[in-house]
Amino acid sequence: xxxxxxxxxxxxxxxxxxxxxxxxxxxxxxxxxxxxxxxxxxxxxxxxxxxxxxxxxxxxxxxxxxxxxxxxxxxxxxxxxxxxxxxxxxxxxxxxxxxxxxxxxxxxxxxxxxxxxxxxxxxxxxxxxxxxxxxxxxxxxxxxxxxxxxxxxxxxxxxxxxxxxxxxxxxxx
Numbered sequence: 695x696x697x698x699x700x701x702x703x704x705x706x707x708x709x710x711x712x713x714x715x716x717x718x719x720x721x722x723x724x725x726x727x728x729x730x731x732x733x734x735x736x737x738x739x740x741x742x743x744x745x746x747x748x749x750x751x752x753x754x755x756x757x758x759x760x761x762x763x764x765x766x767x768x769x770x771x772x773x774x775x776x777x778x779x780x781x782x783x784x785x786x787x788x789x790x791x792x793x794x795x796x797x798x799x800x801x802x803x804x805x806x807x808x809x810x811x812x813x814x815x816x817x818x819x820x821x822x823x824x825x826x827x828x829x830x831x832x833x834x835x836x837x838x839x840x841x842x843x844x845x846x847x848x849x850x851x852x853x854x855x856x857x858x859x860x861x862x863x864x865x866x867x
Contacts, residue, residue, distance in 0.1 A: 697799055700748040700761055706734040708758035709748075712782045721817040721849055722782070724842045740765060746777070747803045751792055759787040762796035764804065767813055775810035775864060781826075793826050801830070801856065808861035817842075818850040827854045 700709065714728035741748050741763060750761040760783035767776040779800060783792045804812055814832065816823045832854040840848035 696752055698750045698752055698758075700750040700758070700763075702734060702738040705748075705750055705758055705761070706731065706738065708784075709737075709750075709761055709782075710734055712758075712761070712784050715785055716782060719785075721819055721842075721844055722823065724817075724844060724849070726844065745807070747800065747807075749796060749799050749803065751796060753787075759784050760792045760796055762800040764800065764809075764812065767811075771867070775808065775861065776813060777804065777809050777811070778813045778815065779804075780814070781823075788822075793822075794830070797826065797830055801858070805858055805860050810858055810860060810864065812856045812858070814854045816852050816854055818852045824852070824854075827856075830856065832856045 698705075710729060710731055710733075713723065716722040717725045717728055738748070740746075744765060746763060746765050748761060748763040750758050753759055760781070762779065762781040764777035764779035767773050767778045781793050781796050781800070783790075783796075801812065812832075813835075814823075814827055816827065818824065818837065833856075834852050835855045836853045838851045838853075841851035842849040
């Protein structure tokens, strides 16, 4: 299963399919309505502008099975060493260890880019994602109770973080 660097041209529709399935059928995304294809133009542009990776894994036929990425955690300069990440696996490929493979590659990339903290906002009813993050050494650093309302119930948002040993020499400014 080769890793690929996802691009708009090659992967926007597949990523959108994964996003929209998560929106409609899960609490992995706190959106109510599927996103249009046009939304992927801005999504990829923001990734490119921030030099943020979009790492995918494809099957032998070149179909995207899952992806992981990160982006700006908060827009103020002092947060420059902290990113918020996400990982999604296509519904037909869950339970095969792809989430862990993608997250390990994303963590490796974060170290190479001198990221210090990865933060994941996870709906606490998403037990699979919670287990994945805990297995990789992430710790629950805070919970916002009843942060969102979806599927006729209140949802608790947990923030999981992994502190890396990078950068070697952080600088302010």
